[in-house]
Amino acid sequence: MNVRVTNEALLVGGTGRPLSKVYYAARLTANGTTTVETTTCYVSSIVVSVSNAGTSESLTVQNKEAPAKVIYSVPALAAGTPAPLALTDVAPVIATNGLDIVMSGTAAGTVDVFITYWK
Secondary structure (H helix, E strand, C coil): CCEEEECCEEEECCCCCEEEEEEEEEEECCCEEEEEECCCEEEEEEEEEEEECCECCEEEEEECCCCCCEEEEECCCCCCCECCCCECCCCCEEECCCEEEEEECCECCEEEEEEEEEC
């Protein structure tokens, strides 16, 4: 599938329909799944900042396929430093059926997540 970015519009396929850019931000303070988007979208950046790592805390950004495909994962979050960045202004990555953030661990911390995607 061809993906082309042009002046804040994304065209999928040859002449496909134009998609809109979406900026998402969330502060996560509890373990569980947070739904970012419920339809297929194209992720172009993910930024994670940890102010309190909790205990044995991990974070995963994944699509909503069954089984889900992982787009980004941090197996051990550390407070005071940003997690490694997997996507920063790259060619969009498809998230089939939508996008979830999963935070898990023994005790939840505080994590800010910023995602830019097209839908």
